[in-house]
Amino acid sequence: MAYADLLPGEMRRKLAQKIAESETAREQAIDVMTILQGHFGYMSDEAMLAASELLAMTPLELEELATFYNFIYRQPVGEHVIHVCDSAICWMHGHESLLDHLLSRLEIRLGETTEDGLFTVLPVCCLGYCDHAPAMLVDRRIHGELTREKIDRILTKLIEESHSLPGRK
Amino acid sequence: MCPQVLFSNRKPGRIATMEEYRQSGGYKALSLVVGKWTGKDVCAEVQKANLRGRGGAGFPTGLKWLGVPQEGAYPRYIAANCDEMEPGTFKDRILVHADPHMILEGMVLSAYATGAEKGFIFVRPSYESGARILEREIQRARDAGYLGRNILGTDFSFHIVVHRSGGRYICGEATALLNALQGNRPNPIRPPPYPTVKGLWGRPTVVNNIETMANVPHILRNGAEWYQGLSRSSGSPGTKLFCVSGRVNRPGCFELPMGTTLREIIEEHAGGLPPGCQFKACLPGGASTRFLTSEHLDVAMDFESLAAIGHRMGTAAIIVFDHKTCLVEVTLNLTRFFARESCGWCTPCREGLPYLGDLLRRIEAGEGEEEFIPMIRTMCGHLWNAYCALAPGAASPVESLLTNFEDEVREHIRQRKCPCKA
Ligand SMILES: Cc1cc2nc3c(=O)[nH]c(=O)nc-3n(C[C@H](O)[C@H](O)[C@H](O)COP(=O)(O)O)c2cc1C
Ligand code: SF4
Numbered sequence: 001m002a003y004a005d006l007l008p009g010e011m012r013r014k015l016a017q018k019i020a021e022s023e024t025a026r027e028q029a030i031d032v033m034t035i036l037q038g039h040f041g042y043m044s045d046e047a048m049l050a051a052s053e054l055l056a057m058t059p060l061e062l063e064e065l066a067t068f069y070n071f072i073y074r075q076p077v078g079e080h081v082i083h084v085c086d087s088a089i090c091w092m093h094g095h096e097s098l099l100d101h102l103l104s105r106l107e108i109r110l111g112e113t114t115e116d117g118l119f120t121v122l123p124v125c126c127l128g129y130c131d132h133a134p135a136m137l138v139d140r141r142i143h144g145e146l147t148r149e150k151i152d153r154i155l156t157k158l159i160e161e162s163h164s165l166p167g168r169k
Numbered sequence: 170m171c172p173q174v175l176f177s178n179r180k181p182g183r184i185a186t187m188e189e190y191r192q193s194g195g196y197k198a199l200s201l202v203v204g205k206w207t208g209k210d211v212c213a214e215v216q217k218a219n220l221r222g223r224g225g226a227g228f229p230t231g232l233k234w235l236g237v238p239q240e241g242a243y244p245r246y247i248a249a250n251c252d253e254m255e256p257g258t259f260k261d262r263i264l265v266h267a268d269p270h271m272i273l274e275g276m277v278l279s280a281y282a283t284g285a286e287k288g289f290i291f292v293r294p295s296y297e298s299g300a301r302i303l304e305r306e307i308q309r310a311r312d313a314g315y316l317g318r319n320i321l322g323t324d325f326s327f328h329i330v331v332h333r334s335g336g337r338y339i340c341g342e343a344t345a346l347l348n349a350l351q352g353n354r355p356n357p358i359r360p361p362p363y364p365t366v367k368g369l370w371g372r373p374t375v376v377n378n379i380e381t382m383a384n385v386p387h388i389l390r391n392g393a394e395w396y397q398g399l400s401r402s403s404g405s406p407g408t409k410l411f412c413v414s415g416r417v418n419r420p421g422c423f424e425l426p427m428g429t430t431l432r433e434i435i436e437e438h439a440g441g442l443p444p445g446c447q448f449k450a451c452l453p454g455g456a457s458t459r460f461l462t463s464e465h466l467d468v469a470m471d472f473e474s475l476a477a478i479g480h481r482m483g484t485a486a487i488i489v490f491d492h493k494t495c496l497v498e499v500t501l502n503l504t505r506f507f508a509r510e511s512c513g514w515c516t517p518c519r520e521g522l523p524y525l526g527d528l529l530r531r532i533e534a535g536e537g538e539e540e541f542i543p544m545i546r547t548m549c550g551h552l553w554n555a556y557c558a559l560a561p562g563a564a565s566p567v568e569s570l571l572t573n574f575e576d577e578v579r580e581h582i583r584q585r586k587c588p589c590k591a
Contacts, residue, residue, distance in 0.1 A: 023287075023369075023370060024351065024352065024370070025352075026351070026352030026353075027332075027350065027351055027352045028352070029352040030333055030334065030335040030352075031333060033335070034333070034335075055352070057352070064354045065335070065352070065354060068335070068337060068354055068355065068512075069334070069335025069336050069337055070294070070335065070336035070337055071294040071335050071336040072335050083295075086502075087256040087456075087502065087506055088256055088257070088415075088456065088488060088499055088502045088503055088506075089256065089257060089414045089415055089488060091499075091502050092415055092416065092490075092494060092499075124295075124336075125254065125256065125338060125506050125509065125510060126254060126255070126256035126257065126258075126456075126506070127295040128253050128254070128258065128259045128261075128262050128293070128295055128296065129259060129262075129295070130256070130257050130258075130259055130412065130414035130415075130420065130486075130488075131259060131412070131414060131420040131421050131422065133414065133420070137295055140294060140295070140297050142295065142298075
């Protein structure tokens with residue numbers, strides 16, 4: 001367990017317990033990757049190796065899963081990941097102009113991360129909040145009935161929060 | 170107000186507690202059945218009620234359960250489908266936030282009926298709050314003796330765990346879901362063998378939508394006849410959770426009798442279209458169904474009536490489009506969705522959907538040619554040869570665009586621009 005040994009002890013115990021409670025280790029692949037990417041920011045090659053050891057899968061088998069799912073990030077992402085719904089209902093409710101607004105505020109293109117490493121914006125299909133369209137997820141929390149002002153408020157709040165963290169300006 | 174069954178405890182901004190569920194008759198079906206009926210009796214009653222699956226395909230639930238072979242291997246499993254990634258569909262989310270114990274009781278009963286000992290609730294990432302609610306309420310149900318070891322003091326035991334998905338539309342397809350749950354790449358597996366014979370880890374497994382599950386306690390407590398009386402149609406009993414979204418005044422999820430007309434749902438319950446907007450078309454059952462035009466607004470929303478006019482109930486997610494919305498652009502959006510979410514396993518879907526998307530994009534951008542129309546038709550035909558039902562579902566809006574709105578498509582080509590844009 002060369003790579004898994006490098007994980008923080010507390011996290012290793014938690015993951016090991018989850019795996020022990022399931023029918024087979026690999027059943028926990030998504031949960032394990034979600035927890036690891038929460039810690040490392042994304043599924044780096046090292047995180048992939050650690051996860052595949054814990055799950056008793058080959059790195060390639062795990063790669064098949066990591067690259068399949070919308071919420072597993074195999075490349076570095078910002079501190080806050082914004083998934084903007086681009087399905088038909090949100091599109092009818094002004095998705096395109098809201099996305100333009102969001103991207104120009106952050107000065108990035110879709111799929112990119114801001115220079116300060118704070119935000120990544122990714123497209124996502126229907127989030128299941130069509131009764132609150134247009135909608136987006138920020139760090140897996142839903143925000144609906146979006147307007148430009150609402151997006152500005154969400155961003156401002158996250159930026160302020162990050163500035164107030166110790167060690168950040 | 171129509172009789173509320175699944176939403177009987179729905180309150181704004183708050184989920185029903187276990188106590189509230191119990192006071193409304195919750196967990197009575199469990200005490201009625203467990204240790205007293207045989208599993209086969211339970212299947213038979215559900216079959217008699219003619220409950221049909223709410224996940225999209227409308228398969229008779231009792232029949233599915235009876236498909237678990239008597240002599241089949243143990244342990245057996247239940248997989249409750251709360252993936253709900255069909256665009257326009259959000260009923261499962263509302264149901265989890267309204268009355269989670271109804272889903273849990275339905276799952277326990279389905280396990281009792283089929284001899285299962287473990288159940289999974291498969292939840293998509295954007296429903297993390299739902300996943301947490303379910304985990305908390307599972308613990309409460311276990312503490313109260315409705316779940317876990319020796320349910321209600323009998324020798325029947327059943328455990329439920331929440332399984333979080335990594336998020337991909339195909340995971341909602343029953344066989345792909347089973348692959349996903351086992352930690353395999355979620356490609357579908359074409360039956361036979363059916364999951365009821367060979368599912369999770371090769372053992373009999375029942376996959377049902379969570380709305381389907383929530384109907385079960387009511388059927389067993391009140392009987393098949395009562396259940397049929399809830400409906401306005403003769404063939405499709407019970408009530409149904411209808412989601413309405415798009416160009417309406419009050420988008421939302423409404424529990425209404427099966428057989429309520431589409432017009433009543435849109436005009437009365439969803440408050441009609443906003444001022445200045447006229448109805449142009451809707452998708453009656455999510456993104457995988459066909460555009461339905463105003464001539465059919467009086468159709469009764471049930472499985473048979475929709476089939477009779479060449480449509481499908483799907484997930485009963487009604488997406489409404491007004492006269493100003495360009496349906497070429499809507500179809501392009503839907504096709505891109507399906508192309509992106511295709512699992513890539515088979516060629517017609519993996520290659521055909523981007524091809525269709527490209528033709529539609531060029532038509533929308535004013536670069537279309539007359540010959541594109543037969544090309545689209547031919548490619549839609551190929552999609553029906555795909556390995557699973559995703560691709561035929563994806564073909565449905567495209568085909569019906571050409572059936573009902575060919576003039577609008579041709580106008581794009583003739584004017585060399587989108588006629589809906591100023
Ligand atoms: C591409 C695709 C996606 C599907 N997604 C879902 C879903 O998210 N939820 C669901 O309950 N059923 C979904 N289904 C239907 C399932 O395959 C299956 O029929 C259903 O879960 C069975 O439950 P039921 O009989 O209670 O409807 C999907 C089917 C296809 C082809
Ligand atoms: S039709 Fe599409 S989703 Fe289904 S198996 Fe083929 S590629 Fe995968």
